[in-house]
Amino acid sequence: MPRIADRGVTNHILKAFNLHASKRLGQNFLIDAGVVNGIVATAEIGPGDRVLEIGPGIGTLTQALAEAGADVTAVELDKKLPAVLAETLKEYDNVRIVPGDILKTDISALMGEEPFKVVANLPYYITTPIIMALLEQKLPITRIVTMVQKEVAERMIAEPGGKDYGALSVAVQYYTQPEFALNVPPRCFMPAPAVESAVMDCVVRKEAPVDVKDEKMFFRVVKASFGQRRKTLSNALTGVGISKDDVKNVLNTAGVDGTRRGETLTLREFAALADAVTALNEK
Numbered sequence: 001m002p003r004i005a006d007r008g009v010t011n012h013i014l015k016a017f018n019l020h021a022s023k024r025l026g027q028n029f030l031i032d033a034g035v036v037n038g039i040v041a042t043a044e045i046g047p048g049d050r051v052l053e054i055g056p057g058i059g060t061l062t063q064a065l066a067e068a069g070a071d072v073t074a075v076e077l078d079k080k081l082p083a084v085l086a087e088t089l090k091e092y093d094n095v096r097i098v099p100g101d102i103l104k105t106d107i108s109a110l111m112g113e114e115p116f117k118v119v120a121n122l123p124y125y126i127t128t129p130i131i132m133a134l135l136e137q138k139l140p141i142t143r144i145v146t147m148v149q150k151e152v153a154e155r156m157i158a159e160p161g162g163k164d165y166g167a168l169s170v171a172v173q174y175y176t177q178p179e180f181a182l183n184v185p186p187r188c189f190m191p192a193p194a195v196e197s198a199v200m201d202c203v204v205r206k207e208a209p210v211d212v213k214d215e216k217m218f219f220r221v222v223k224a225s226f227g228q229r230r231k232t233l234s235n236a237l238t239g240v241g242i243s244k245d246d247v248k249n250v251l252n253t254a255g256v257d258g259t260r261r262g263e264t265l266t267l268r269e270f271a272a273l274a275d276a277v278t279a280l281n282e283k
């Protein structure tokens, strides 16, 4: 099989299997070898690396990962594709195709306890739930290199104070060190999506960047603060299940002004608020 990351080869495969890219499943196949090589290089894939790929499609990125020597496990929802992948990737014995929905897959059981990387050209309709699931499950992931919508890439690296800063920014920055890796225009896909894309390189942190007594409470505070974006913290923080008076005490203890909104808080300030709520609940 020649390199699949090519317009002619991709067209040929789609025709041969009578496939039509499904909009519903977010199918935009990569046809640019430079971008595919860029993803593999960004993830620093070498022989023996264990990789989880989400949505292999017709095998474009999978092929490049396999060529680089990775042991690839690829989870694909579209029932038509495993038969296609059996053909397009038949020369590789280092690829395992797993049919199913990544959001319903027990990734821990699938990948085991050894460290692995996640590399994917994500289906855009579920980018955030996939990233949150990967981060929250405490899996032995060392790096997440993913194609996302440009707008999501901007949210992942956003700093406090701007319109892009939200719960996704906090979660990604708490668990990883996210870096923007590549700009990818619509013409690199077939069919071309309506939006610009970007490859993000998120190296998973060995230690959290801020100390928190209770991580669950940290994320409850984050969700409550962003859940009602236009509310001040004095109002929004009742969302973690404490009274208005307790909110006042918590804000005092944490040294945070209650007239501020969640989108202005740093990770450290979210941690201080969470610790104050935890201390209050322990009383």
Ligand SMILES: C[S@@+](CC[C@H](N)C(=O)[O-])C[C@H]1O[C@@H](n2cnc3c(N)ncnc32)[C@H](O)[C@@H]1O
Pocket: 025, 026, 027, 028, 029, 030, 054, 055, 056, 057, 058, 059, 060, 061, 062, 075, 076, 077, 078, 100, 101, 102, 103, 121, 122, 123, 124, 126
């Ligand atoms: C943007 S395409 C990427 C295809 C291929 N990796 C490439 O780069 O050309 C996204 C892929 O994710 C698959 N997909 C969509 N939803 C999924 C889900 N919930 N679980 C696993 N795969 C999914 C789609 O069928 C499609 O193959």
